[in-house]
Amino acid sequence: MIRRLIPHPLLSFALLLFWLVLTSFSVGNLLLGGVIALFAGTMMAKLQPATPRLRRVILLPKLFGIVFYDIIRSNLAVSWLIITRGRRGTRHSGFVPLDLELKDPTALALLSMIITATPGSAWIEYSADEDHLVVHVFDLIDEDLWRAQIKGRYESLLMEIFE
């Protein structure tokens, strides 16, 4: 019963929170935002029947922490490369192919955001049949280091959270 009324509790809650942050808090806005959030959740359930399942939510802050740190680090690295014109032309970019074990669509969406939002790496192609991913790296020194970073730092944690 509850599941049918609120098919996406996390989504609805996030939407309600955004509604309250963007408007000023009042009972009227709480009610209006609540109705809209529940309606959006129901619509989402009609679009995509499978609700993302979070198994270990407790690890999400850890993931955000790691990504936050990596984004700062890569911001500095890429800025420096642009200022120095790619270390006087010695920078090489390239494609890094790698095999993923991650299968959950939500986790993959999150991984694609992490990789693309971090300056210096971009998600180029993913094949779900082969679990094969191609990432473009701005400053490619060691391919294996990048594979280890994506698999060890992000993929393993995402698998723990979602699978």
Place this chain on the structure above:
Amino acid sequence: MTDFATIPLWIILPIALFLVIGSTLTLLGAIGLVRLKSFYDRIHAPTLGTSWGTAGIVIASMLFGSYIEGRAVIHEIALGLFITITTPVTLILLGRAALHRDRLEKADHLPEELRSLPEARDRAASD
């Protein structure tokens, strides 16, 4: 209208710092976008502006708004979050479009293993 001269130094310094960090990163991203040579390299430059470029400006705006209004102003977080969520979608679309075109044109700068589609590789392997 607020008289900016009345804002104390301890709050205006961090605001200025974050504003300068954010706008400098955004500028560097724009310079990179113009100056880099290949399309795949160019994809990386604007992410400076959409990650800490945005974050710096958003933090500065939050500090400033909170001080002026005397309460926590946090709706800028929504702005930062939406930029973070939506940029990868655009960049992934652009990246895939570029790859598709390079494949059709059999571009030289594409490494050997990327010249064929994953499905075609599959068929070649099973033959």
